[in-house]
Amino acid sequence: IVVAPIYELDAATERRFNTAVVIDERGELLGRYRKCHIPDGSNEQGSFRESYYYEASTGEAVEHPGNIADNPFFPVFETSVGRLGVAICYDRHFDGVIRSLAHGGAEIILVPAVTFGATSRRMWRIEAEVDAIRHRVYIAPSNRRGAEPPWNQEFFG
Template sequence: PGQDRAWYASAETVPGPTTEKLQVYAKKYNMVIIVPIYEKEQAGVFYNTAAVIDADGSYLGKYRKNHIPHTTGFWEKFFFKPGNLGYPVFQTKYAKVGVYICYDRHFPDGARILGLNGAEIVYNPSATVAGLSEYLWKLEQPAHAAANGYFMGCINRVGEEKPWNLGKFYGQSYFVDPRGQIFAEASRDDDELLVAEFDLDLIDEVRSTWQFYRDRRPETYGKLTEL
């Protein structure tokens, strides 16, 4: 939408009016909901945020997007500060859930921390148009899932955003298992509800075979934070 201050008015507190409305539906349908929201913490301080609501309707907390891009059509540094809540994992009724948001997926470091923090399922809500990143869409996140031994729910919108000429959003939302195998996928063009069952026992099976957590050498990774 360009660098237009008018959009600041669409931000809201988290928790706030949107989470309160969706808490009712989470409880009614006994479902966990991940809610992307444009968050206003205080005057002039905004974040790209996703709230997590448990199946009993309780608000569990939020994740703030850590990696903020700034490129044509996606002037996110104009609208958001980088997240300051780390990489939290939420104990829901069904699983331990972590969240990554859109551009975050290009960074394996946070994906690893989510695994170290105990995530069993990581959701990545995205709004990404066709281009170079489409090739990466089914490359990076299956790699995160396999490297860290968890499931991922990879969500991307479809269609176009009028009146702006951003390009076509390529959809193809999917679920991927701890082996890095996609086991359910939505279409490129249509609004769809993707439903699949997750066998969480597969996490223990995979991690007992691929001992990536055991064989890590964090004492050798100092350069990751020095450079």
């Protein structure tokens, strides 16, 4: 199973999304999840303006060949390892995202991210544990690791 975050340009609308595609072990596209909360802000380590690159998904219809959930906005995919949902990075801060995926049947929620700073690092584990307990699912967060030149911004993978 591959869950790959990509920069998606929707050819029909020319809108730009932070998207994760879900591909099964046969190489078949099960579907995709588009990030719905786009942060602009700063913390003790720097600033970020994701709205420069992406737009928030607003629930537009997206075809998900493998979606088993009723809600196409928060798709859940039946895989050989269990029912998977995806919440990209900042979406993890919003309980409605995790709740919708869990209610849609997700057993495992993958949370790919690129986040930095001491505050985010502290919240990272706490949020995953609380969401797992609250919604009775497994939360599997992953984050970028290492320093990025030229700013030497440290990511805590």
